[in-house]
Amino acid sequence: QLDADDIRQFSKRAFVETSQASPEIQQLIVDAARNGEKITRREVRQLSDEWTAMSSDHLPDDLKEKVAAHTIPTRYVAPLVREIDKLPEAYQEPIKQAIADGSDLDNIKLVTADAQRLTKYLSNTSQVQAIAQRSVNIDLALEEALRIGCLKLASDLVSQSSQLEQAIAKLYSTWKRVAMSADQLYVEAGASTPNLIDLLNSLDSLASPNIAVQIGNDQSGRTIRLQITEES
Template identity: 40%
Template sequence: MIPQPSLDPSSLSFDLPDPDQDDLSNIDFIKRLENAWSICEQFDLQTEIWRGRILRVVRDREKRGGDGRGTGFLQWLREMDISKSKAYSLIQLADSSDNLVVDGILEEASVNNFSKRAFIETAQAEPEIQHMISEAANEGRDITRRQVKSLTDQFMAATSTLLPDEIREKTQSNLLPAKFVAPLVRELSKLTPIQQEEICETLRENPEIESVKDMTNTAKWMGKSLDASLALRAFQNKNLNLDKATQEALRLDSLGLLSDAFGQAKTIESSILKFHSAWKRLEGLQERLWVESGSSTPYLRELLDTLQTLTGSTIRVSLGELSGGKRLRLQLVEEDSERLEPPSLEINK
């Protein structure tokens, strides 16, 4: 039998500060509110964990005795007004709680020392972080999300193999704050080995805090450019050296412009795919309506004639008064995959 949570909701009582109390400093005011909020989060955490355990029991029973499609579980979720994604997030939280306790890392009663977000982030952290946080919780210390993040940053900054030795050693010696080095590690993890080495080379030459900040920003732009470029269909079947192109943009101090260009190109491609789907569907609907109509429906025929300006191979669309009354004329040419010539685009005033 799973032990019941030890927190008693009936014992909740807070001495909240008076917002009109002038002799109370802002620091003390915020501290008292944070303490009350933390206790509420502890109750919320216990509630979420137990809901996750309940949902897990319902799901597992359905697996063993249901129809194999989980319809009983889904019906139960509908009756409880819980979405499927929310249900599985609660089950994952319950699994995380049980794993920490079952593995002997965390005592059951020590769960009460966590805020909800702190517990979730601890369950997702590296094993070393889990042990350190659990030991502190077992000693009766309150665990906040800020503490988990700080400890995670320190561990990441001091141990990551993505960093050059000069940066890692300075971090271990507290000469570089982990809160600045950890974001650099996260951004470096998104880059290719060549891009990582380029940034590390700069850091070796200047292992100071300003360089760390600059390279974090640079790595962030490089990561955005990489993500956008990999999603572009225009680059498929092209022998492009994206690493070299990014290096050249970096040398020109134009990484931001390159990332923005990739983003706009991705938007255009996505819009065209949606447009093509809508264009084909409108064409089919227009043809079906035309077959159904006839001389007895002259107004409908007139409407369908007008819609033909959007369903043919040449489309004309007004861009409106904000664009000076310009009209956009597009010619659509559906080609085989071997033909890569783009269709012509014209803007007529």
């Protein structure tokens, strides 16, 4: 337990973050506080990164030696470890091999980016309905993307497709509300509300199943048309 003098070494936010850390990291932070070190969020993050890097089984010994010698900052290594932890074991091995091929800082950054793309690819492929509706072997597709050096493109494609499906679902939900509100207002409006009728007519291009939206100004813009068809 911490005594009052030890607690005074912590900033308020650092104390909260320490309470949320794993027991091993908490012990490192407490030891530092007892040694008279001021503990801010920066120290909490640094000690957490050091523990993450040095305790990981994913990193080769030569890289850990560089981390211990502070020749490679832990702020670059810890994110790599966390990304590898997110991956299924089968996908961890190629990443660990890439680390073993070069433990310099530039390679660490490249491998971290690849691990992030792998995580994004695997996460998003399970969410895209267009992929789920077909018997796509996402593992083999990933292997092929890696082989031709197109992991970033494949990951971006899947990510953007996921965003597009979500946007379409949101568009449909919003369009339904617009159409319903317009229908209800048409019922209430009449000859005594000509300006309200004008408002409704101006929004018909958004309330009807054939949506039209102009992007840009009149001279250089273009009109985007979408047709909404509901199928059960």
